Amino acid sequence: MKFLQLPGIDAITRELEFSTSDCCIFGGCDLYTTKATGSDKRLLRSITDSIETKFEADARLSASLSPPQDSSELFSRSSPFGPLDQRSSRKAYAYLLATLNASHPYHEFSAIVRPDHFSKERSLLSAMNRFNTALFNLGKVIPNLWETIDMEMDLKDCAIYVYEPDNIEDLYASEGLLWSLSYFFHNKHRKRVCYLYLRAVSKSSHSRRNRPMETWQEEGEEEDYDSDSGRLWEDPGTDSDAFVESMDL
Structure with a gap:
């Protein structure tokens, strides 16, 4: 996979790194092509081997049940990517x-992430509303957020996944994680993946060693935001319903 450095997307990433009175927000909008590199091919082979091992274990388990159950059916139901005995489903999982x-190069996700840590979002509007609400609660406005992403991704043609692992607290325990929100938009035809995420970290427990100091405000300094102004919903760039309607889904 290749990282795409695009001015509009880079601007979104800069806007998604900020601080409030009680937490620091690590966010980003990262775009990659899905043209496989050598490491991507090795990852796919590793995933295939892991899936085959699990499939064999499930087959033994299902045969021992009374009455016996179809192990392939049991296994495919656990994947938001589709049946994992199909190469296309495994590739989608490998891309994420x-x-x-x-x-996040400081973590090796392939060793700890499972297919059931992802879920498929039911609609683009649902994903937009959830992300907009998170920003609203933080007092953050990003004009033309979705228009900028749509220009590069054709959002109406994307499969949308949410990453919600049950062990996320363990992964970021040393950083004082409060909550996280991670979305993936996969456009198979454009061969692109967009990773849009927010991670809230407690100021009191967060270690500064892994963050770029120049991107943060001084601690204790708050965003200049009028909570009664309603700017987030008045700004045409963040009106989810109007934006989705304009896309003729």
């Missing part, structure tokens, strides 16, 4: 793992 590894 490779994206996580590339965006």
Whole structure:
């Protein structure tokens, strides 16, 4: 996979790194092509081997049940990517793992992430509303957020996944994680993945060693935001319903 450095997307990433009175927000919008590199191919082979091992274990388990159950059916139901005995489903899963590894090089996600840590979002509007609400609660406005992403991704043609692992607290325990929100937009035809995320970290427990100091405000300094102004919903760039309607889904 190759990281795409695009001015509009880079501007979104800069806007998604900020602080409030009680937490620091690590966010980003990362775009990658899905043209496989050598490491991507090795990751796919590793995932295939892991899936085959699990499939064999499930087959033994299902045969021992009374009455016996179809192990392939049991296994495919656990994947938001589709039946994992199909190469296309495994590739979609591998793309998201490779994206996580590339965006967060201090962690090796392929060793700890499972297919059931992802879920498929039911609609683009649902994803937009959830992300907009998170920004609203933080007092943050990003004009033309979705228009900029749509220009590069054709959002109406994307499969949308949410990453919500049950062990996320363990992964970022040393950083004082409060909550996280991670979305993946995969456009198979454009061969691109967009990774849009927010991670809130407690100021009191966060170690500064892994963050770029120049991107943060001084601690204790708050965003200049009028909570009664309603700017987030009045700004045409963040009106989710109007934006989705304009896309003729």
